[in-house]
Amino acid sequence: xxxxxxxxxxxxxxxxxxxxxxxxxxxxxxxxxxxxxxxxxxxxxxxxxxxxxxxxxxxxxxxxxxxxxxxxxxxx
Amino acid sequence: xxxxxxxxxxxxxxxxxxxxxxxxxxxxxxxxxxxxxxxxxxxxxxxxxxxxxxxxxxxxxxxxxxxxxxxxxxxxxxxxxxxxxxxxxxxxxxxxxxxxxxxxxxxxxxxxxxxxxxxxxxxxxxxxxxxxxxxxxxxxxxxxxxxxxxxxxxxxxxxxxxxxxxxxxxxxxxxxxxxxxxxxxxxxxxxxxxxxxxxxxxxxxxxxxxxxxxxxxxxxxxxxxxxxxxxxxxxxxxxxxxxxxxxxxxxxxxxxxxxxxxxxxxxxxxxxxxxxxxxxxxxxxxxxxxxxxxxxxxxxxxxxxxxxxxxxxxxxxxxxxxxxxxxxxxxxxxxxxxxxxxxxxxxxxxxxxxxxxxxxxxxxxxxxxxxxxxxxxxxxxxxxxxxxxxxxxxxxxxxxxxxxxxxx
Numbered sequence: 001x002x003x004x005x006x007x008x009x010x011x012x013x014x015x016x017x018x019x020x021x022x023x024x025x026x027x028x029x030x031x032x033x034x035x036x037x038x039x040x041x042x043x044x045x046x047x048x049x050x051x052x053x054x055x056x057x058x059x060x061x062x063x064x065x066x067x068x069x070x071x072x073x074x075x076x
Numbered sequence: 077x078x079x080x081x082x083x084x085x086x087x088x089x090x091x092x093x094x095x096x097x098x099x100x101x102x103x104x105x106x107x108x109x110x111x112x113x114x115x116x117x118x119x120x121x122x123x124x125x126x127x128x129x130x131x132x133x134x135x136x137x138x139x140x141x142x143x144x145x146x147x148x149x150x151x152x153x154x155x156x157x158x159x160x161x162x163x164x165x166x167x168x169x170x171x172x173x174x175x176x177x178x179x180x181x182x183x184x185x186x187x188x189x190x191x192x193x194x195x196x197x198x199x200x201x202x203x204x205x206x207x208x209x210x211x212x213x214x215x216x217x218x219x220x221x222x223x224x225x226x227x228x229x230x231x232x233x234x235x236x237x238x239x240x241x242x243x244x245x246x247x248x249x250x251x252x253x254x255x256x257x258x259x260x261x262x263x264x265x266x267x268x269x270x271x272x273x274x275x276x277x278x279x280x281x282x283x284x285x286x287x288x289x290x291x292x293x294x295x296x297x298x299x300x301x302x303x304x305x306x307x308x309x310x311x312x313x314x315x316x317x318x319x320x321x322x323x324x325x326x327x328x329x330x331x332x333x334x335x336x337x338x339x340x341x342x343x344x345x346x347x348x349x350x351x352x353x354x355x356x357x358x359x360x361x362x363x364x365x366x367x368x369x370x371x372x373x374x375x376x377x378x379x380x381x382x383x384x385x386x387x388x389x390x391x392x393x394x395x396x397x398x399x400x401x402x403x404x405x406x407x408x409x410x411x412x413x414x415x416x417x418x419x420x421x422x423x424x425x426x427x428x429x430x431x432x433x434x435x436x437x438x439x440x441x442x443x444x445x446x447x448x449x450x451x452x453x454x455x456x457x458x459x460x461x462x463x464x465x466x467x468x469x470x471x472x473x474x475x476x477x478x479x480x481x482x483x484x
Contacts, residue, residue: 009135026136033202041199051198 003042004063007035017064025063033057039066043075050075077482078425079322080159080310082151082259085419086122086303086409089150091158095426099455101437103287103408105301110265118274120286121265122303122410133220142181142207144414145216147306148261152217155257159310159322163221172225172253173217174244175308176236176260178414178469180210180229183266213261217308225253231414233469234374235333236260237307238417241477242331244311254316259308260415273302276341278378288438290411292375292404293382293450295441300376303410307418309425326425329363329462329478332356336472342380343468347388353474354392354464361478363462365396368478370433370463372424373450375404376411383445385466390448401458403451407437417467421477424463428481431459 005012008025021027027035036052043050050073060066083090086104087097097104104122113119124147129138132150141149152173156163163171188204206212211229218227226247232239237260244258273279280299282289290301317324334356336349343350358365374385390397405423412419427433432455439452465477 007139009139030140030202030206037199037201041195 001063003038004035004066007031007038015063017062017067019063020061021063032060036060039070043070048074077312077314077317077327078309078325079312079317080155080161081325081422081425082153082155082158082308083305083419083422084124084127084147084151084154085305085307085412086124089124089126090154091426094422098405098408098423098434099432101408101435101453101455103290103437104303105286105289105410107286108265108270111267113270116267116270116274118270118279118281119283120289120301121270122301123265124305137220140203140207141212141216142184143263144177144181144261144306145212147263147304148175148213148308149216149220151259151261151306151308152221152257155308155310156221161310166255168222169224170254171223172244172247172256173214173223173227174240174247174256174258175213175217176230176232176240176414177210177213178231178233178236178262179264179269180213181208182264182269184208186266186268217257221257223257232473232475233471234411234413234416235467235469235473235475236414236417238331238421238465238467238475238477239333240418241311241328241421242333242475245328245331248311248313255310255312257308258311259306259418261306262412262414263304265302265304270302278341280377290377290407291438292373292377292407292436293386293443293446294439295443297377297379297382299378300406301410303412305409305412305419306415307422309418309422324482326428326479327482329480330357330360331478332360332476334474336474338472341470343384343472345384347384347386347391349472350385350388350466350468350474351391353476354388357464357476357478358392361462361480363478365393368462368464369401369458369460370424370427371400371402372420372427372463372465373402373404374466374468375406375436377406381468385468386446386448397448400449401433401451401456402448403434403436405434417465417475420465420467421479424465424479428460428463428479432457433460
């Protein structure tokens with residue numbers, strides 16, 4: 001949530017799991033791709049690289065979608 | 077007509093701070109803090125430490141711009157406010173933005189190249205291209221202010237934002253726009269920028285004396301000091317300015333542009349290419365040499381430039397050269413490269429309007445090759461009927477703008 005708020009320059013109390021990236025947080029497609037790159041950077045470790053493919057990134061609608069993806073792919 | 081001035085400079089943000097420090101002879105050269113410069117040959121620069129982009133745009137917009145574009149937007153907003161211009165009252169489709177730059181987003185390219193090398197192609201930011209592209213200098217000004225006439229970013233190295241004013245005058249005369257936001261921006265005080273300029277021996281290495289490092293026309297000069305900042309002016313036709321009762325700082329009378337066709341970085345030693353640009357500006361501006369009281373010099377503080385520029389002024393002005401006041405703002409601000417010309421235009425316009433010419437500081441040791449009146453160390457109260465503003469770039473691009481006083 002902190003990363004989302006930081007990347008999209010929105011107040012952190014505005015970011016909830018239900019927040020829609022485009023409608024609620026005023027992101028555009030460039031912001032979403034940039035956000036996924038920042039999440040890869042944050043959640044990748046020496047043991048495990050997190051890769052959010054372009055196809056997966058295109059499916060992200062809400063903050064929960066990002067969280068679900070990261071959990072399913074073993075990010076801490 | 078120049079009716080608004082927006083400076084974001086190493087010696088102040090906004091007209092009042094900029095002009096006060098310029099005429100007081102205060103230096104904006106400091107030890108570099110943007111990165112660890114302790115291993116660099118050059119450890120000083122003229123940065124803008126108090127620049128806060130979010131004073132001029134929302135945080136989201138600021139994040140999507142490189143610093144050179146943020147500074148251009150800030151300068152444009154300052155110019156709009158200084159001109160007393162309410163954009164709601166003008167036809168935005170008739171407003172141009174002409175903001176040139178030397179290096180554009182070189183620093184962004186360096187950062188993203190590092191990400192590419194260290195972490196792979198997948199980690200290159202999605203905003204990389206629209207952040208580093210040089211045209212964002214004018215396009216971000218257009219987007220933030222809603223300007224829908226021509227948006228143009230050209231580049232001519234250190235003459236870039238001399239060319240802006242010539243371009244804008246032509247756009248207005250040609251009828252493409254009634255009003256334009258005109259200037260330049262540069263912000264590349266990075267390891268790459270400093271290393272490149274230092275290794276070509278362009279920069280002063282007077283690391284232990286930052287405020288004395290930029291010494292144009294002085295016998296002990298050893299190179300320029302790299303600076304950052306943006307200067308944007310509001311330029312409009314006389315009719316538009318009069319219609320809204322605007323204060324007019326000065327008129328853009330004309331310009332001259334030539335190329336040396338000589339060398340990568342060195343000017344023609346006899347200054348003949350620059351002299352042709354000076355004569356071109358006089359002719360285009362309808363001026364005789366004797367009509368000019370002040371030249372805001374390119375005056376970088378490199379051994380070659382200052383001697384060649386002096387010869388050029390002698391060649392173009394003959395006997396009148398000795399009666400001109402000639403000063404270099406770079407002695408205080410450092411060399412802002414792509415925005416250096418606009419900074420000099422702003423200084424000359426203020427000199428005309430206020431009857432006060434800024435000094436050349438750090439002028440202590442005479443150089444027989446630099447024998448003009450450089451307004452040494454103290455500003456000078458004097459009427460300025462017309463002024464020329466010089467900008468000469470690597471690659472041999474010469475630009476001169478002629479400004480004239482407008483009596484109300």
